[in-house]
Amino acid sequence: MEKSKNKTFTKWNILFEFFNKQGGKHNKKEYDNEKFNQILNAPYTWEDDRLVFMDKKLDLFNSLLALLPIPNGKIDEVKAFMEIFKVMNDTPKHTYYVIIKHFKETYLQYTDLIDFSDNIITGLLIDRVACLHDIDSFLQIPSKYKCLYVDYINYIEHIDFDKFDNKIDWVEINWNENKPITEDSLQTIKKLKQDCENYNIPFYFKGWGKSENNPNPDDPTLNPAHRYYNKAGCMLDGRIYYYDPITKKAASTIKLFEDDYYIMEEYNGLHTIWELKSYLPLMKSELFELLKENISKNGLNDPILYYLTSDNRKIVIEGHTRLKVCIDLSIKDFPTKEITEDFNSLEDIQLWMLKHQFQRRNLSSIERLELAYQSKDIIEKRAKQNLSKAGKKDTIVSIDTNLEIANLAGVGKTTVVSYSNVIKNGSPKIIDKMKKGELTISGAFNRIKDKPSKTDKINTEIIYLKSFDEGMEFINNKIIEGIIVLKTEDQINKLTSIQKAKFGILILHQ
Structure with missing residues (x-):
């Protein structure tokens, strides 16, 4: 049943x-x-x-x-x-x-x-x-x-x-x-x-x-x-x-930024869509039951946040799990709050959701990086869009996905590169230990970097610097380890993969 x-x-x-x-x-x-x-x-x-x-x-x-x-x-x-x-x-x-x-x-x-x-x-x-x-x-x-x-x-x-x-x-x-x-x-x-x-x-x-x-x-x-x-x-x-013969209706949709999305829940004037509900990791069942028990006893205190669409429909952008609890417990009297950010796309909302999680939760570096990695596809998508608008001079800067993830998570770019390598090349056991905090990111990377099949996969993405001051800022934020100053761009070919990965490049004659 x-x-x-x-x-x-x-x-x-x-x-x-x-x-x-x-x-x-x-x-x-x-x-x-x-x-x-x-x-x-x-x-x-x-x-x-x-x-x-x-x-x-x-x-x-x-x-x-x-x-x-x-x-x-x-x-x-x-x-x-x-x-x-x-x-x-x-x-x-x-x-x-x-x-x-x-x-x-x-x-x-x-x-x-x-x-x-x-x-x-x-x-x-x-x-x-x-x-x-x-x-x-x-x-x-x-x-x-x-x-x-x-x-x-x-x-x-x-x-x-x-x-x-x-x-x-x-x-x-x-x-x-x-x-x-x-x-x-x-x-x-x-x-x-x-x-x-x-x-x-x-x-x-x-x-x-x-x-x-x-x-x-x-x-x-x-x-x-x-x-x-x-x-x-x-x-x-x-x-x-989908067709429901009882209501004679197809799968319900809601319009957001001129696109239609399937509605997952409709409750108390609020709507959820899968693209936002599943963007961040779903809560595990045992934790969900604990949250359900807590809300049943103490009620819901934190408001569920929503964004108002162009046709005045409320789409939940934070609090999906709490809303599901309210639905299961038939709670209708709970706080909500409108978010009036200037969003222009679904990806804008997803990035806002990610940053909001960093603000409201006390997360470890690995937890922050794991969440920030959720934005990888969005960053790459936007990088491709930027490439169509920008000239060749901006090409390499525009596709620096690891740097964008590092900025989101508040870690160094080398940490992101190491994390990415572990996710791609590490065994399930090593990845699991890293995510549980039993291994640091660098420790997990050191476990795999000496394997012959992995050594040729060092990330050589280049960070071009606009000025020496920008380079110093990157060093202070542990995004790069130092600055390499070159007279012309063709000198980059003389650098090693390690130098390209760990140092920012400042071209004097651009």
Whole structure:
């Protein structure tokens, strides 16, 4: 059982559960009607609202006709259907997904006798070409909401959408984890998506089946903390195709600096997005529980900080973990504060978040450097942007990523170079000891620098100085160890790698 939005998600596999209670016996004569009724009436005992799945493996109509036990050892198909659907009709707070594996035209004689209340959704499972023949009869079911569940589409070249005539509410793909993804199947998925868009039918891509199928190893939905988490990830071409049949809404987005971002939480007027929520390391579960206990007893004192977008929506930029605690504890009365910095991009906010962490927390050098290293991609991205604007004279200064990280963390550039080398070339054991503080950065670097395969990876990034005074400032801040003065730039070729890495270069004739 797991949470899905505001409702509990569960499976109500009547026959499967009954078989289990009977020790796996499938002989109708040995069924205990009392145990069956206990399973049948379970929804009456559920106090919370639920999304209830009649599992696709159950093959509801086929199984009921063949196996469902009725008192006195007789099979009465009509009564069997009416008993199960009566439970659904009598518990309207639950939403039932009746997933049908096969639906023959002859089954329609039974559906005409059933009352399909508005909380019942019927779905036709399509996992082979033969299932396409079931669509015509499935569309005649008198249920208010219908969907197509597509498990495997390699052999499905085309679904005739002209037949749907507004009778299909959405199409959902959940890739069969036992089937590999090929280029042809990927194109078929995209074609099905395009067909849905052309006919204005919501398209729901639920997941890749298993992570090996996912073409994007950096898919954020692979992270359990993501709102749309799927064990195999669910992004298709960088987008999340989600559809909630209860609210009839797709994945919610918010606009920030003219770009759309998927909303992770919406609570008390505040919104969070993954790009900010996950930018800094997420809190470990045991620490989260301690924080939760503390806030439960003492309340929330530090305000959650937000930035107001151009359309006056509040995006959280500090306090994501505390907000999650408030959501879990249903706390709505907590302090918030607007941050009115002049941000121009998402990266501006991310760098502000990083600097704010340094201000509000007492961090060790390794902790500061580990956090500052989070900005490496942003610094490199901005360096490339600067290169397109600046002339060649500024090129080397513009791409000094290590210097920028050093300035953020308040450490020397050589320390950043050593840290980077350890991260790239150190064993997991050495990296772990360094991060835990059991090894200093220089100590960890010394462990790896003598290895033959690593010695040729010394960072020779050059720091060009604009003046002698700037060089002295860098020395005082331990960014460089000294100043090398050259008459012309071509003399740099005579310097060693160590000199280039540890000293600032001042060119007299530029």
